[in-house]
Amino acid sequence: MRQLLIAITLLVSLSSCYVNLELPISRDQPLEERVVGGSGETKIVLIELSGMMASDWISNVGSRRSSIDVDEVREQLVMAAGDPAVRAVLLYINSPGGEVTTADVLFHELKQFRQRSGKPIVVSIGAIGASGGYYAALAGDEIWANPTSVVGSIGVVMVRFNAEGLLEKIGLQGEVLASGSTKQELAVPLKPIGKESRDILLRILNAHYDRFVRLVAENRKLPQEDARKLADGSIFPAEDALRLKLVDRVGYLEDALLAAQMRTGASSATIVVYQRPSSFQPSLLGSSATEVNLVRIPDSLMPSSGFLYLWQP
Numbered sequence: 001m002r003q004l005l006i007a008i009t010l011l012v013s014l015s016s017c018y019v020n021l022e023l024p025i026s027r028d029q030p031l032e033e034r035v036v037g038g039s040g041e042t043k044i045v046l047i048e049l050s051g052m053m054a055s056d057w058i059s060n061v062g063s064r065r066s067s068i069d070v071d072e073v074r075e076q077l078v079m080a081a082g083d084p085a086v087r088a089v090l091l092y093i094n095s096p097g098g099e100v101t102t103a104d105v106l107f108h109e110l111k112q113f114r115q116r117s118g119k120p121i122v123v124s125i126g127a128i129g130a131s132g133g134y135y136a137a138l139a140g141d142e143i144w145a146n147p148t149s150v151v152g153s154i155g156v157v158m159v160r161f162n163a164e165g166l167l168e169k170i171g172l173q174g175e176v177l178a179s180g181s182t183k184q185e186l187a188v189p190l191k192p193i194g195k196e197s198r199d200i201l202l203r204i205l206n207a208h209y210d211r212f213v214r215l216v217a218e219n220r221k222l223p224q225e226d227a228r229k230l231a232d233g234s235i236f237p238a239e240d241a242l243r244l245k246l247v248d249r250v251g252y253l254e255d256a257l258l259a260a261q262m263r264t265g266a267s268s269a270t271i272v273v274y275q276r277p278s279s280f281q282p283s284l285l286g287s288s289a290t291e292v293n294l295v296r297i298p299d300s301l302m303p304s305s306g307f308l309y310l311w312q313p
Contacts (some may be wrong), residue, residue: 031075031274040268044260045080046090047073047273053098053106053132053309068095070102074109076274081117087264089113089121090257090271091140097132097309100156100208106132107215110139120263124256125149125247130235132309134246135212138219141263143247144256151241153311154216154231156208158201208307220245235311 036046052067080086091110097103114121123140125133130153137143145151193201209231217227222245230244241247249255261269 029276029278031072031079032277033079033272034275035270035272037271038269040266040270041085042261042264042266042269043083043086043272044088044090044257044264044269045076045086045272045274046092047076047080048092048094049073049106049133049136050092050094050126053095053102053136055099055102068098068102068106070105070109073106077109077113079274080119081113086119086272087266087269088119088260090253090260091121091123091137092126092253093123093129093133093137094126095133095136096128096130096311097135097153100132100307100309103132103135103309104211106136107139110136114139114141120260122256122260122263124253125151126253128311130311131155133311135215135309138215142249142256142259144249144251144259145238145241145247146252147238147250149238149241150235150311151238151246152230152235153233154212154227155233155309156205156212156307157310158205158307205307208309212309216246233311 038044049068054067077089080089110121113119120142121140123129123137123143125137125143125145126149127146128150129137129145130150134151134154213224213227213231216222216231217224220227222230230246236244236246238247238250242250249259257271
């Protein structure tokens, strides 16, 4: 029985199928504005994207400080758009990326906010703005990188395991009933996939890759061929990223804040954040930024199997 439970757990965790879990989140408490610095009638909203870009169910189960809550980011943008005193957004990113769709939704929400409200977004990259983290940064009007930032990792990865040998070692055989051979191969990792199934996965992966390259070219104003040369998964220190035009400036969070204030045209500005009363956290402007573990991301916070804009050394 113990072997059977181990095998079932492995098959579920390694499967290419997506599990849709609807776990409720308490949003009874509305977001509240909190002043964290500065002064004046003009406001700049500080929004933080720190941690993994994971699907909703992992975000809900995992730590709020270790995964990005897309719904909450959307709420923050709605509040910023609806407040006429808010003249700019300072977007702090400290993320190695994660699931393709989560990164793309974040980019879309930021871009929509920018287009509909006309309010600029200045991005400040902390320790890491790689893969999906950099994807989201592309929505900004201006990108700053900390002098020690890691930037880039433009590309897509998919990890798929083959559990056939493991099942043989513990004396189990798997049998899959499916409506077609391709569905059978892709549904459960019981054996190596064939060429047809591999080609299907590669077509999807390449489509995600092409979209990433196109967004880099469009938003960084680079020729398509130059963007593609940079999109080999390489990571860059801040000065190299500046030279390659992946970022606009190298500096600290306060430098990006000053750039955001200059875009408002105001001589001074009040810096605010939106948080729920029960989850007030220290401001980035007054404490160390959230750290992202680059050595090993906890398994509970890893995205489900699928296509990833992710850098994990």
